[in-house]
Amino acid sequence: MAERLTVSIIGVTGYTGLELLRMLLAHPKVDIAYLTSRQHEDTAIGDLYPHLAHLNLRVTDTDHKDVAKDSDVVFLALPHKTAQDVVAEMHGHCKVIDLSADYRLDDLETYEKYYHVPHNHPGLLGQVVYGLPEINREDIRKAVTVANPGCFALLSQLMLLPFAGAIDHADIMAVTGSSGSGKSPSEGTHHPVRSHNFKSYNINAHRHIPEIIRTAQISEAQLNFVPSSGPFVRGIFATAFVRTKDGAHVRCAGDVYDGHPYVRVMEDVALANVVGSNFCDLSFRKISEGNYIVQGVIDNLVKGAAGCAVQNMNLMCGFEETEGLAHLGTVYP
Amino acid sequence: MAERLTVSIIGVTGYTGLELLRMLLAHPKVDIAYLTSRQHEDTAIGDLYPHLAHLNLRVTDTDHKDVAKDSDVVFLALPHKTAQDVVAEMHGHCKVIDLSADYRLDDLETYEKYYHVPHNHPGLLGQVVYGLPEINREDIRKAVTVANPGCFALLSQLMLLPFAGAIDHADIMAVTGSSGSGKSPSEGTHHPVRSHNFKSYNINAHRHIPEIIRTAQISEAQLNFVPSSGPFVRGIFATAFVRTKDGAHVRCAGDVYDGHPYVRVMEDVALANVVGSNFCDLSFRKISEGNYIVQGVIDNLVKGAAGCAVQNMNLMCGFEETEGLAHLGTVYP
């Protein structure tokens, strides 16, 4: 176990990269080595992001091999497809936490079906550990490379986990804030529109579905998944209507999540309770035999991305799982 | 059929009353007689609402009998319970459109169960017509007194109507903006909180449930209804997961709503498409045999309240159903 770690972020300029940076700067046991971006050849970070003007850090386009050589842990905040080769190049040279979708699925066919691109390193799919601590904690501790879950996928899995194997059908309506669409302006994130709008997209076709059904032990046909976008910036609020099979055993959520520091099982959830923090709050309501309403909230950029990645780093490197993750958001309920 | 109508609003100072006033001012065939409020004894409306400073109108506490005597149509924008006696007093003396909940249900027991108050005029329950034009148009034309639907109820009914009689179970997640809570400040509508929050309330216990199940021809046990509040001001966005009974006949939504001027059946709905207007947009997706996803949007204060009330007035008084209702919102998608 290290006393301190040297860490780097590849692809620091997107929202996930910036959020990772925010969180790593608050971590008492890490030092930043490289912050890289292909678009910037050695630029003071304050020139790109004035809110970071006080930091003596530079964004560079350093070669990935040099990054790997000089870092204990490298975070990849790259688009899917791009990350395929970078992970393959780094795997085994340093600890890698990949926040893209490229190694989340262990099945080549499913990957290619949902992401519409071939995978250059199918042999590596089975070697990367799926980085959902609440399910894979022990494997993550031993992992060399970890694939961080998708944000909708992480929340939905934690909502359905107590029902795994017992589900007849589940219908999920999940709404995310605009930060989920990343930092590139688009019609869907144009302020005059998004400020008053609410709509769904990719119904039953969202890429996070295979992660969800794997954990819930259901088929695609047993899940309706309605991703939606709402007029706010951060967070996901999800509601699941779960029907269980006759006589199936549903585990007590309180038991399932006992000892997991970032899942709070509560009577009611509210988005503002988790924005800015690494918590996933969940509520479970039994309406009648076999009929449940489950709700959950996370900050999509924290527990749904950078916070979970830091939690994984802590596990992989022998730190306390909660090290550097105590911060609360600036949004109060 | 009148050429012009003289209309009054009892309880003008709440959001529903103000929205009625906004719409009636834009109606080419009505003149305002009285705008009443118990709290204001003859006050220029601009002194209460500076955005109306240009209007030569006064808010008074005129006796209801005088209002009835001098008005062709009276709109009641009062809290439930309060409206019970006022409707009884006015019924038959002028046309009445009651926007409260007091006469929406024809069954005394259901009313008292959901509203936790006795009803002083149970005999009148059966005489008031439920003012949902898409279901009751002909009865509304002949009605003396109409009960305007609840906002969640109106939208949910229109979403489930094509499935009426064929539903095994339906699960609805519906989110409303903060204007739905009225004009009195409260914790749930405190700007620092509401701006970032999303939560549900009154799950399976909302007062609009009996209106919904009556139209959908289901029992309480066949419906999960999750009312939620989101970080926006106007509108309701609802998603229904509908499972139909084996072999049950589902009507084609396009047919059901053909000729209804304020229902638009679309491939996809978006909240911003209807904010400020009287439209209800609906989408119907058949996922597999017996498995449907239905989504709908309305402006809670227009189609969900004042707009539907004006539509009812038009029907009751022999105007074109769409008279004075063409305005679009100032929110563009």
Add this chain to the structure above:
Amino acid sequence: MAERLTVSIIGVTGYTGLELLRMLLAHPKVDIAYLTSRQHEDTAIGDLYPHLAHLNLRVTDTDHKDVAKDSDVVFLALPHKTAQDVVAEMHGHCKVIDLSADYRLDDLETYEKYYHVPHNHPGLLGQVVYGLPEINREDIRKAVTVANPGCFALLSQLMLLPFAGAIDHADIMAVTGSSGSGKSPSEGTHHPVRSHNFKSYNINAHRHIPEIIRTAQISEAQLNFVPSSGPFVRGIFATAFVRTKDGAHVRCAGDVYDGHPYVRVMEDVALANVVGSNFCDLSFRKISEGNYIVQGVIDNLVKGAAGCAVQNMNLMCGFEETEGLAHLGTVYP
């Protein structure tokens, strides 16, 4: 004076064009002839804008000459520079209301300095009437072609008008909502950023400055103008600190605006009072001799663009100035 008018919008697909359409649809005495856009070759408007799906209107790329021939009034909602030739082509063939900046300034040099493009029709600059009814009402009544004011410019002029000729120096801080940036997504209107941001831009270099100083009868050096963008969609809120010359005569604002239907002089202004309406609300505070604080609010898309254009149309065509402009916004204070 016409009983009814046939009107067209050239460039209907931007926010100004759509707002014009919204307002003209609510005008009782106009019929729409053409809605044109260079990008769309005969498309149902509902295919472009689902919120207009109920309208039986098409967007076409009809030749401007045909538009002029078949229209009593043509509204141009084109970018500056593009409008130069279109106005020149149409001038005299029908009444034209140009919402671009191309003919707002009567001085070629000033135009070219602020807009950084040459003007193809300098001879026409003096023939187009500046369309600010509160200053030019009688000229507008007789005008063939009118140039609609800029939004910041309109509000600032109305704030400074009572001080015209008496100003020593004026400092204006004016903040606009995101709709002022138009419908093209950009970094400044990216929802995750804009929702929490507030900043200024083009300080003392904004293109609306020459319109303001012409009316206020001051030089550039006597004005500080700080345009700012705030985290809201619609409206402009402006504060002016006005110092008058020793002994200069300041007119009473109440007198200046008496009889102007869309200016309300109030003790206090609030943005929500005017959003969605054609009103400009103004407050004037004399702090001490020669020291004034003036505040004003408009909806940038209504009084600051489409509403003022309709007001101009009414004047040019002999209608009541207020015809079709009574609608109030859906935002309540």
Add this chain to the structure above:
Amino acid sequence: MAERLTVSIIGVTGYTGLELLRMLLAHPKVDIAYLTSRQHEDTAIGDLYPHLAHLNLRVTDTDHKDVAKDSDVVFLALPHKTAQDVVAEMHGHCKVIDLSADYRLDDLETYEKYYHVPHNHPGLLGQVVYGLPEINREDIRKAVTVANPGCFALLSQLMLLPFAGAIDHADIMAVTGSSGSGKSPSEGTHHPVRSHNFKSYNINAHRHIPEIIRTAQISEAQLNFVPSSGPFVRGIFATAFVRTKDGAHVRCAGDVYDGHPYVRVMEDVALANVVGSNFCDLSFRKISEGNYIVQGVIDNLVKGAAGCAVQNMNLMCGFEETEGLAHLGTVYP
């Protein structure tokens, strides 16, 4: 100098108290002793604030003497007037940082004029150090009791400081988010209104004025101060138009703020750059001789309240001034 400190918050349940708690929990060298509130007699903090459900902390109504006895530093987050006696009671028994207004002014008459209440401990006014580190750093290091500045006042002082003694007149327009109004719902913070509104209040009568003029070395008559409320939650954005006296010496802002860790002098400021952080960003523009435009931004709850208080604690207790204050906000520009 202590290795660690034991700290308490009196009045933890308001927004300032909660923000202090958030920041102190992130401080590596403090332990929480008491969190008190008169309204709660020994309640788990998670029962009051579900977002804090994971914390093993209680809110109590512990006697102030016991709090003082067991704490190295006590933060007072009480309303003004209430804090008068509590400060007097605690002064000298432990270090006290008072976030109320009661000891900000050293002049009894000015206090009573602006706050409309008598002061019970006028003799103490001169003994409490004004806690603005950028002005009083050395006095704060030696202070027993510190009065934390008002949020508008802090920002305005830092904007005007380089001009101190040289100002002919200054006009400030400063807009704050809704969190500035505290946690009690009111008309001005009702979500349906505040979401779209922008208005000013207490023009030239705000209680923060005497703090500003003292530092800027001007009289009330030389300042116009226009406090405003905008449609956002956190932060203050201020614009000052500063006219200096003929020939007066204005200091270089870069020099003035050199070595001050939480003031960044930048070409342009933007609110989102500081939300959630302890930074005050400032820009200074010389327009012409004697004519300056200055803009500044802070988070009203951090640098404008709790962050500055922690900065003061660090100074008073011999910690690094920046200890525990490195966190950045979750809002990215």
